[in-house]
Amino acid sequence: MLNVARQSSAAAKAFAAIVLALIALPMAASAAAAAEMKLAPRIVPETKAVFGQVKSRDVVAARARIGGTIEKISVDEGSEVEKGEVIAVIIDDKIPIQKRAADAKIEVLRSQLANANTDLERAQQLRTTGAVSQSRLDEASTQVQVYTNQLAAAEAERAVIEQNAREGEVLAPASGRVLDVPVTPGSVVMAGDQIATVAGGGYFLRLSLPERHAAEISEGDTVKVGDRVLSADGAARKIEPRIGRLVKVYPEIEDGKVKADVEVDGLGNYFVGERTLVWIPVATREVLTVPRQAVTTRHGIDYVTLQTKEGPVEVAVVLGRRFAPQAKDEAADTSAPDANAETVEILSGLEAGDRVVLP
Known part of the structure; x- marks a missing residue:
């Protein structure tokens, strides 16, 4: 009976050894298949998150070229305009009166010139028969030249008046977005008054960094630019960084800040002055x-x-x-x-x- 028990125990131990061996084989094979890598330091850029403000390259004013009353304004804040587009019309009540006076003066001079030409023709005919002297002929010819020059001057004055009338149209000085319209229809303006402000020439991001980073940034660095936190419908969305480029570092430090400009595509849908996150490399470290x-x-x-x-x-x-x-x-x-x-x-x-x- 004792021998039977010993044989059963030995069999159990052998079975257990076989099971452990079967379990160990896959583990050994897995360990043998596992790869190794030797740790080595890796240099990574250290970035700083700052806010960049959307700026337009050009901010130009559309100004009145003549004085008068604003008859209509065809744009509003946020409107997109093209260079040369009529954005407002100014009416000067004196211009139609001046134009009528110039037209009347031109008609008078044309009549006087016609009479002078008639006198000149008559004097030329009489001169052939000897009925008038040469001085009378010269006087008639001079009178024709005087009226001709006076007519040309009157027509030039009328062209100036017409040009003043055309300058009542206020033109967009650049293609872009209207930022401000400080006047309304019916307002009285003088020549040179601002009618609208237009942001044009494209958009970029203006950064303001602490001066301790001034020596660590350089033109041409690659930066990450965050997307707008709010979408067009006002709903929050996930920020997806985009790649931009540092194009200018200003040499002057003001109030402990250094300014830099970043170019990135797709800023046309931003508001001018809107802020967004920018991650700019300022150092490197080993990890x-x-x-x-x-x-x-x-x-x-x-x-x-x-x-x-x-x-x-x-x-x-x-x-x-x-x-x-x-x-x-x-x-x-x-x-x-x-x-x-x-x-x-x-x-x-x-x-x-x-x-x-x-x-």
Whole structure:
């Protein structure tokens, strides 16, 4: 009976050993298939989030060219205008009167010129018969020249009056968006008064950075620009950064701030003066990163498996910011295990040179 019990116990132990071996085989195969990577510092840009204000390249005033009363205004704040478009009409009641006076003067001079031409023709005929002297003929010819010149001057004066009438049309000085219309129909204005303000020439972002970053930024830097927080219908939406370029850094520091301009496409739907977030690179730092799939989380604690002389060892780590996958043309070594994969910063727990086991 005792021998039977011993044989049963030995059989159970053998069965257990076989089960453990079967379990260990996949684990060993998985461990053998796992890749490794050697941690090395990675240089990443340090960015600062600031607000950029939408500015227009040109802010020009549409001014009255003559004095008078505004008859109509065809634009309002926010209207889109093209250069040369009529945006208002100014009426001067004196211009029609001056025009009628000029027309009457021209008719008088035309009649006098016709009489002078008749006298000249008669004098020329009489001169052939010797009935009049040469001085009388010269006098008639001079009179024709005088009336001709006077008529030309009167017609020029009438052209000036007509030009003044046409200048009653206020034209848009540039293509863009109307920002302000400080007058209303019926207002009395003088020549040079502002009728509207037009923002044109495209839009850019004006940044204001602390002066400690003045030496760390340079023209040509790539920046990230946030989209509008509110959509056209007023509903909040997710901010999706876009790529912009730092095109100008102003050499003067005012009130501890340095100004810079950023160009980015798609600012035409913004309000002039609207603010949006801009992330601008101001420094660089070294970080240690591992692929996100190399991190295991259990009970709220993050672990990374290291390959040591004694074998794989799990180490608790503290994670930092995440980094998006690198583009193929930006990856220094596309054959590396972490190339083109999302990585995460390791704040503590690992150091350069450690061998990280990857799944």
